[in-house]
Amino acid sequence: MAKSTSMAFLVQRAGYKSENPKLALTHAIASQSVEIYLEDGDSVVPIVAFVGEGVLNCKNNQKAMEVYDITSTENHIQSALLCDLKVLICKEDLARYGISEADVPDAAAMGADMTVQVVPWEQIHNELKAADHLLFF
Amino acid sequence: MAKLTIGCFSSLVGSMSLDFAVGLAEAAIEKGHEVDFWMSGNAVMLSKKGQKSFKDYSFLDKRIRAAMDKGLNMCACEACAESRGFHKEDTVDHPKFIRKSMDWYLASCHTADRVLHIGGE
Numbered sequence: 001m002a003k004s005t006s007m008a009f010l011v012q013r014a015g016y017k018s019e020n021p022k023l024a025l026t027h028a029i030a031s032q033s034v035e036i037y038l039e040d041g042d043s044v045v046p047i048v049a050f051v052g053e054g055v056l057n058c059k060n061n062q063k064a065m066e067v068y069d070i071t072s073t074e075n076h077i078q079s080a081l082l083c084d085l086k087v088l089i090c091k092e093d094l095a096r097y098g099i100s101e102a103d104v105p106d107a108a109a110m111g112a113d114m115t116v117q118v119v120p121w122e123q124i125h126n127e128l129k130a131a132d133h134l135l136f137f
Numbered sequence: 138m139a140k141l142t143i144g145c146f147s148s149l150v151g152s153m154s155l156d157f158a159v160g161l162a163e164a165a166i167e168k169g170h171e172v173d174f175w176m177s178g179n180a181v182m183l184s185k186k187g188q189k190s191f192k193d194y195s196f197l198d199k200r201i202r203a204a205m206d207k208g209l210n211m212c213a214c215e216a217c218a219e220s221r222g223f224h225k226e227d228t229v230d231h232p233k234f235i236r237k238s239m240d241w242y243l244a245s246c247h248t249a250d251r252v253l254h255i256g257g258e
Contacts, residue, residue, distance in 0.1 A: 005247040019178050020257050023146065027177070030239035037244030044243045133246050135144070135254040 002041030007031075008131035009046060011054035015073040016064070021057045024048060024137035025076040032083050047131070048080060049088040049124045054137075055097055058089050058104045058116065078107035081114040088127065089118045140171040142249035144242055146257035148179035150194050154255050155180055159197050159204070161253065166207050173249070175242040177214040178257045181221060184213035184236065186229045198229070205233035212237050212245075 009024040028046040035043070050058050057073045064072035080087055089104060101118045108115065128134060143162055147154035158174070165172045176183055183197060190196040205211060213228070215236040228236060246252045 003247070007243065007246060018257060020146070023178055023257070027239045027242065030243055033238075034240040034243045034247070037240060038247060042247065044247050046243075133249075133252040133254070135252070135256075137146075137256045 004043045006045045006131045007133045008128050009048045009135050011050045011137050012052045014053045015057040020137040021073050029083055047086040047127055051090040051093055055093045060103050060105050074105045077105040081107040081112040084114050087116045088124050091118050091120050138169045139250040141165050142173045142245045142252045144175040144254045145180045146178040149182035156195050158255050163204050166204050166209050172209050173245040174211045177217050181213045181218040184218055184228050185223050205231050212241055
C-alpha cells in the first residue's frame with residue numbers, strides 16, 4: 001500500500017543571518033527527487049511555513065546576487081512555488097515586522113501555479129499538528 | 138525495534154548540539170534500533186577525516202566510527218561539504234559513511250518511526 005509522509009519545514013530565522021532558511025527550502029524542494037529512494041507509489045509531501053523572524057525571508061525584490069553573489073532566499077521560495085510546494089507565511093508575524101502582503105515573493109511571472117499563502121498562525125499550527133514530521137529551521 | 142532518523146545542522150566543536158545528536162545515536166544503536174544520521178550545513182564538518190583529539194574540544198571521530206561499526210548509517214550533504222572544501226577524498230573513511238543529496242534525508246524520514254531534527258545555530 002502506498003505511503004505518503006507529510007513533512008513540515010518551519011522557518012524561524014531571518015534570511016542571510018544564518019543558512020537555515022535556505023536549507024529549509026532546499027530540503028523541501030528535494031521532495032521532488034526523493035522518489036528514487038522510495039517504494040513505487042510512495043511520496044513525501046512537504047509544506048514550508050515562515051513564522052517569527054522567519055517572515056523576514058519573505059520580502060520580495062531581494063538583492064542577494066548583487067550583494068552576496070548568491071541565489072536569494074526569494075529565488076528559493078519561487079523555486080518552491082514552481083515545484084508546487086505549499087508555502088505559508090504567518091499573517092500576524094508579517095504584520096509585526098511591517099511587511100505588506102503585497103510585498104511577498106511571487107512566481108506567477110515565471111509560470112508557477114502556486115502562490116505563497118499569508119495565513120493566520122492558527123492555520124499554520126493546524127498544518128503542524130497534521131504533519132508526520134516537524135523540522136525546525 | 139524501531140528506526141530513528143536524526144538530522145543535525147550544527148557545527149562540530151562550535152556547538153554541542155552535534156555531540157548530543159551523536160550521543161543519542163549511540164544510545165539508540167546500543168538498544169538495537171536502526172539509526173540514520175544526516176549531516177547538513179555546518180554539521181558536515183563531522184565528515185572531515187583527520188580530526189585530532191584535544192582535551193579542550195569535542196572529539197567525535199572515534200565515537201562515530203565505533204557506532205558505525207555497530208550499524209549506524211551516516212550521511213553528509215555532498216553539496217554542503219563540497220562548498221566548504223571537504224571533498225570525497227577528505228571524507229571519513231568508513232563503509233557506513235556516505236555523501237548524498239538532501240533527498241536521501243527525506244527518504245530516510247519517510248521510512249523512520251521517529252525523526253529528530255536539530256537545526257543549525
